[in-house]
Amino acid sequence: MANQPVVFIHGLWLHATSWEPWAELFRNEGYDPIAPAWPGERDTVAETRAHPEDVAGTSIDEVTAHFAKIIEGLDEPPVIIGHSFGGLITEKLLGQGYGNAAVAIDPAQIKGVLPLPLAQLRSSLPALGNPTNIGKAVSLTEKEFKFGFANELSDEEAKELYDKWTIPSTVRPIFQAAAANFTMHSQAAVDTKNEDRGPLLLISGSADHTAPAVITDATLKQYRDSNAVTELIKFEGRGHSLTIDHGWRDVATEILVWLDQVHANE
Template sequence: MADEGTPVVFVHGLWLHATSWNPWIEHFRAAGYAPVAPGWPHEPETVELARANPDAVADIGIDDATAHFASIVEGLGRPPVLVGHSFGGLITEKLLGQGIGLAGVAIDPAQIKGVLPLPLAQLRAGLPALGNPANLHRSVSLTEKEFRFGFGNALSDEESAELHRRWTIPSPARPLFQAAAANFVLHSQAAVDTRRADRGPLLLISGTADHTVPDVVTRSTFKQYRDSTAVTELKQFEGRGHSLTIDHGWREVADAVLGWLREQGIS
């Protein structure tokens, strides 16, 4: 990768396929970076294949996914920028806390151990998985209505339905159970080293209308880093929901990330 720009690894969260990052990949490549968007462990290569084989990703936990992406990073030869959305944001935080990665951007990151707020909207958004304890070992899909509440609540009905049709896939429910129980488990997989001082800079991004990871949760996550001297910043997007990486306004978010990276001297 010696002739390419700084590598960027995009990490998606639950219920979206890795190819949902394709517009970001093109945008970052045009800006001089060398982006990739790997899937989670065993994730089929296309949305269609993922829907046809939902059990492929069943029972995958946070540590499984984190180790998977750590291995990908190791194979790049150069420390990358990590950009994650939702549970991909939590994985980004975990990797950065392990000293992996040049910098991290966690967009609407799933809550880490130590975060206490649990808004009703977040509880409702998690019900498709958490509503049945047997889902711990299963993969779960979102209906169009469930996606509308959890992702597309700030969008028109038509745009939300189109995003559901285009990008949604079955995802493992285990990470949701792990995050929900994090504050009651001594060695939770949702734990992040928020005190580390020698890590790369971290940007947390929230959408103020997000139901799945409400703004108050991201703000509480930001406070967990108060004992670290490393660069940690928070940016909020007014009126944006959990779909902010894939909806019509994705470029505004992507440009904000690119601008922040330039401010950190990373190009």
């Protein structure tokens, strides 16, 4: 669809510029992509690393409202594509009626999803290991990034991605998601019953430690009470880095094919 706007939403610990290869590909396919920063995020990785206090304490609802305002400023409803916590934000926005289609890649756990795999718990320790972190910005070490994102990559590629894209991030959303099933009005709740929303594609990596595939499988089941289109694609042997590592184009191409099918059915 020519000139269809696309809004890319990154997750925790990656900078908005990590979407640059995706934006170039989508632009070449006739889309009009943007990859806005999260609240408080500076224009570059280096600047954001130098000012972690600017992103500290931001909540799920604050990030959702931030992107909703950006979408409201567009000339037409966009495709929304999010990764990790950006995937959760994408689901929230679609449930609220934003966008004409959405893709949630390795999305963070929404309210109602019950599995808690050990790998996910371990990958969350940099945030959840200290309750006082809730109002802070936290950075990953190279070792933590290797386990949580780059477990299927060589040490060399893992270090390259770590050096190029990682930033300190607010970890309040992780605390909110962890407590979602015990919180009546959790900010991690998504309107999965919305019948009028656009199509949703969920994507998982079978080797993901941060958002294990079982989480995405359980997320799909949360949409069973809606007749709106909800589909799932699983990439075998891929970890949480699948949007930024050497195989990112495979994921992006599958999404472009899916979008072509969605738009052909409109």
